[in-house]
Amino acid sequence: MTELAKKTENRGPIESAGGRQQTLGEFMGSWWDRIRAGDLGSLPIIIGLIVIVAIFGYLSDGIFFKPRNFVNLLLQMSGITAIATGVVFVLLIAEIDLSTAFVGAVGSVTMTLLLREGDANWPWWAAVGAAMLVTTLIGLLHGLIITRAGVPSFVVTLAGLLAWSGVVLILTTQYSQAGTIVIQNPVVKGVANSFLPAFWGWFVCVAVVLGYAATEFYQRAVKARQNLAVKPIQISLLQIIGLALITGAAVWYANTDRGVPVSIMIALVFLFFWLFIATRTRFGRYVYAVGGNPEAARRAGINVNSIRIACFMISSFMAGIGGIILASRLGSVSTNTGGGNLLLNSIAAAVIGGTSLFGGSGRVTSALLGALVIASVENGMGLMGWNSGVKFVVNGLVLLAAVLVDAYSRRSRASSGIA
Amino acid sequence: MDNQPVLELKGVSKNFGAVQALYNVDFTCRSGEVMALVGDNGAGKSTLIKGIAGIYKLDAGEVFFEGKKVNITSPRDTADLGIEVVYQDLALADNLDVVANMFLGREKMTAGILLNESEMEQEALKTLDSLSVTTIRSVRQAVAGLSGGQRQAIAVAKAVMWNSKLVILDEPTAALGVAQTRQVLDLVRRLADRGLAVVIISHNLHDIFEVADRITCLRLGQKVAEFIPSETTQQEVVHAITAGELDTVPGMVG
Numbered sequence: 001m002t003e004l005a006k007k008t009e010n011r012g013p014i015e016s017a018g019g020r021q022q023t024l025g026e027f028m029g030s031w032w033d034r035i036r037a038g039d040l041g042s043l044p045i046i047i048g049l050i051v052i053v054a055i056f057g058y059l060s061d062g063i064f065f066k067p068r069n070f071v072n073l074l075l076q077m078s079g080i081t082a083i084a085t086g087v088v089f090v091l092l093i094a095e096i097d098l099s100t101a102f103v104g105a106v107g108s109v110t111m112t113l114l115l116r117e118g119d120a121n122w123p124w125w126a127a128v129g130a131a132m133l134v135t136t137l138i139g140l141l142h143g144l145i146i147t148r149a150g151v152p153s154f155v156v157t158l159a160g161l162l163a164w165s166g167v168v169l170i171l172t173t174q175y176s177q178a179g180t181i182v183i184q185n186p187v188v189k190g191v192a193n194s195f196l197p198a199f200w201g202w203f204v205c206v207a208v209v210l211g212y213a214a215t216e217f218y219q220r221a222v223k224a225r226q227n228l229a230v231k232p233i234q235i236s237l238l239q240i241i242g243l244a245l246i247t248g249a250a251v252w253y254a255n256t257d258r259g260v261p262v263s264i265m266i267a268l269v270f271l272f273f274w275l276f277i278a279t280r281t282r283f284g285r286y287v288y289a290v291g292g293n294p295e296a297a298r299r300a301g302i303n304v305n306s307i308r309i310a311c312f313m314i315s316s317f318m319a320g321i322g323g324i325i326l327a328s329r330l331g332s333v334s335t336n337t338g339g340g341n342l343l344l345n346s347i348a349a350a351v352i353g354g355t356s357l358f359g360g361s362g363r364v365t366s367a368l369l370g371a372l373v374i375a376s377v378e379n380g381m382g383l384m385g386w387n388s389g390v391k392f393v394v395n396g397l398v399l400l401a402a403v404l405v406d407a408y409s410r411r412s413r414a415s416s417g418i419a
Numbered sequence: 420m421d422n423q424p425v426l427e428l429k430g431v432s433k434n435f436g437a438v439q440a441l442y443n444v445d446f447t448c449r450s451g452e453v454m455a456l457v458g459d460n461g462a463g464k465s466t467l468i469k470g471i472a473g474i475y476k477l478d479a480g481e482v483f484f485e486g487k488k489v490n491i492t493s494p495r496d497t498a499d500l501g502i503e504v505v506y507q508d509l510a511l512a513d514n515l516d517v518v519a520n521m522f523l524g525r526e527k528m529t530a531g532i533l534l535n536e537s538e539m540e541q542e543a544l545k546t547l548d549s550l551s552v553t554t555i556r557s558v559r560q561a562v563a564g565l566s567g568g569q570r571q572a573i574a575v576a577k578a579v580m581w582n583s584k585l586v587i588l589d590e591p592t593a594a595l596g597v598a599q600t601r602q603v604l605d606l607v608r609r610l611a612d613r614g615l616a617v618v619i620i621s622h623n624l625h626d627i628f629e630v631a632d633r634i635t636c637l638r639l640g641q642k643v644a645e646f647i648p649s650e651t652t653q654q655e656v657v658h659a660i661t662a663g664e665l666d667t668v669p670g671m672v673g
């Protein structure tokens with residue numbers, strides 16, 4: 001034993017990656033290693049997006065690229081972005097929420113009924129608040145049933161899908177013969193029908209880029225001070241410039257038409273809030289841990305069930321936000337609010353954006369990328385005037401492609417010795 | 420080396436329905452010592468440490484930690500006492516990086532709500548360094564990409580980072596090759612040399628004779644013998660494992 005102890009003494013110090021900046025070559029090398037190992041990140045979606053945009057740009061003789069259509073696209077994707085943001089959280093813990101579309105509808109119907117002039121006539125903020133409370137509580141209910149009874153979320157939220165669509169039907173037909181209730185409140189109507197003035201569009205753009213750059217450089221400074229590995233400065237600069245170019249181009253282009261829609265700003269504010277929660281807080285860390293290995297999370301003293309319940313609440317909360325945005329866009333709620341392919345689109349958006357159906361992997365921003373893809377396809381097919389049969393088929397194929405990419409990258413991760 | 424055991428179990432029992440997994444087992448371990456726990460498959464080794472860890476509730480018997488009687492009912496209690504367990508299946512979250520895994524459940528925060536990533540990274544590096552874990556390229560890589568030995572090293576490092584007094588390892592070398600087993604055994608020895616109490620479960624008597632200071636042998640849920648490696652032979656231990664004398668004939672109790 002003493003021999004053993006001696007043997008262990010003359011070992012070198014740990015070769016940590018700390019204490020210096022990686023070179024660009026090393027960074028690119030490890031990035032390429034990850035791609036080859038099946039960790040594709042946002043690569044498939046960016047390629048997919050370029051293909052889709054090119055196809056519809058070509059088929060529509062360039063109408064797809066017009067500023068007017070770009071702003072329409074932003075309007076179209078706002079609701080899906082919001083709902084998909086919540087879906088990301090349930091997917092991260094390897095669960096599913098099939099009820100989001102109708103939960104959102106329950107929210108928007110609740111809000112609309114409370115706003116009715118000559119009836120409840122609540123102020124807009126109270127009606128919106130009540131709607132959000134209702135949807136969040138629905139998420140709590142789902143979460144409690146799933147964790148307490150140990151029933152798969154698939155089944156519970158499928159039951160939710162049916163039941164909440166029934167509630168929408170009951171409420172809308174109760175208060176209107178035709179089953180359609182118009183939203184009269186100007187604030188709520190304005191959500192999806194107003195636009196940032198050009199100046200404020202630019203203001204937001206500059207603020208976002210500066211904010212990102214400041215955080216990036218602050219973190220670099222902290223890491224450097226503590227002697228930890230820092231990524232190459234070129235990569236940081238490239239990311240900041242890339243962000244500036246993309247947001248700048250988007251704002252500029254939107255401003256040549258009506259401007260940046262308020263609805264997409266609302267969706268983005270929530271998206272960045274949840275991105276922050278997922279990446280910078282303890283709760284976010286636990287969400288990923290529960291998705292990656294629930295047993296490890298449990299042994300680490302994490303209350304796995306409350307994390308799961310919270311994720312279902314986030315999903316329903318964001319469904320409520322999405323439901324209100326969508327209702328505002330239509331200016332009314334009706335018997336088929338929440339129907340159609342909204343549910344599938346919002347789940348597809350999260351998956352297409354790169355959130356794995358198998359749990360534990362994906363980013364909140366995938367909701368944005370995925371919603372952009374889905375809305376582009378919807379928008380393009382609308383421009384082409386394709387009938388709904390064709391639309392359904394195409395939607396199905398897009399979703400299938402996303403799931404296949406997910407399964408492929410998971411499998412190659414496994415076979416390359418990872419996982 | 421002080422004589423008072425860090426952990427002492429007196430007459431603990433555990434049933435799973437009709438299965439008597441543990442019966443009237445006494446068990447002790449001391450600071451600076453590696454205590455090996457051996458026994459055939461199903462002898463009750465994992466059950467014993469899960470009882471210590473608060474994963475299972477023991478049906479009977481007493482647990483003393485540093486001389487004081489304690490009542491462990493959850494994994495949190497164990498951690499609060501300074502007992503860390505590295506399970507057979509490691510329980511690492513593959514999708515998280517090395518740092519996140521090492522701090523899982525005990526993250527360092529700034530301003531109350533923000534994860535303090537750089538401080539955690541630094542401490543993780545320091546701990547790995549102090550254990551001479553040299554093969555991990557970056558602590559920011561996902562655990563999924565690590566080899567069995569590296570994962571084991573992470574799990575052990577995670578266990579010793581918290582000023583723990585007792586570290587329990589369930590079959591830490593079962594899935595490892597020769598070189599990686601070597602690394603883990605070195606690591607185990609280093610823990611004890613630092614003054615920790617270490618409990619190691621293994622089926623490999625060769626490894627145990629190399630690293631352990633004492634050996635407790637379980638058979639069919641009962642403690643049948645305790646050995647000091649320098650005063651016994653592998654044959655004797657094997658005999659105890661397979662044919663050690665039982666107090667009670669299983670099936671006649673409970």
Ligand SMILES: Nc1ncnc2c1ncn2[C@@H]1O[C@H](COP(=O)(O)OP(=O)(O)OP(=O)(O)O)[C@@H](O)[C@H]1O
Nearest residue numbers: 435438439440458459460461462463464465466467
């Ligand atoms: N959760 C459980 N439910 C029912 N029986 C169990 C449970 N856990 C263990 N047992 C039983 O208790 C006995 C002891 O099991 P234990 O896992 O402690 O054995 P072990 O010594 O760790 O074996 P191995 O060397 O195979 O890991 C076995 O008969 C096993 O079948």
Ligand SMILES: [Mg+2]
Nearest residue numbers: 464465466507
């Ligand atoms: Mg075992």
